[in-house]
Amino acid sequence: PSYKKPSAKKLPRGTETILVLEDDISVRHISVRVLRNLGYQVIEAANGDDAQRLISESAGRKVHLLLTDMVMPQMSGRRFADWLRSASPHIKVVFVSGYLEESLHPGDRRDPGMFFLPKPFDSEQLAAKVREALDKL
Numbered sequence: 001p002s003y004k005k006p007s008a009k010k011l012p013r014g015t016e017t018i019l020v021l022e023d024d025i026s027v028r029h030i031s032v033r034v035l036r037n038l039g040y041q042v043i044e045a046a047n048g049d050d051a052q053r054l055i056s057e058s059a060g061r062k063v064h065l066l067l068t069d070m071v072m073p074q075m076s077g078r079r080f081a082d083w084l085r086s087a088s089p090h091i092k093v094v095f096v097s098g099y100l101e102e103s104l105h106p107g108d109r110r111d112p113g114m115f116f117l118p119k120p121f122d123s124e125q126l127a128a129k130v131r132e133a134l135d136k137l
Contacts, residue, residue: 048075
């Protein structure tokens with residue numbers, strides 16, 4: 001995310017649990033900090049293997065949303081999202097990428113539980129997209 005001076009505008013808040021899967025440490029840390037400051041419970045992972053382990057270890061904890069980079073080494077965000085949603089189809093997914101939204105699979109754009117947030121993004125854009133995804137039925 002790019003740094004932008006916070007505006008006087010109130011950002012949408014929440015208390016849901018969000019899994020942030022991002023291999024870029026600075027993007028991950030900023031995203032996690034913004035989301036925690038907005039009241040969300042956040043689990044963070046640097047890669048798909050770590051994320052799978054964290055999900056398995058916290059079996060009783062419901063994850064409401066996955067915020068994931070699309071392009072990562074080892075396991076792509078797309079592959080991890082498929083794995084996660086195979087067990088929990090209710091989970092909303094926000095794909096983050098520096099590539100165009102057109103890089104999403106055509107089925108993803110039709111899936112009401114899939115969203116796209118282009119990089120770079122600021123805290124307002126992150127807060128708005130996360131809330132939009134969580135509020136979508």
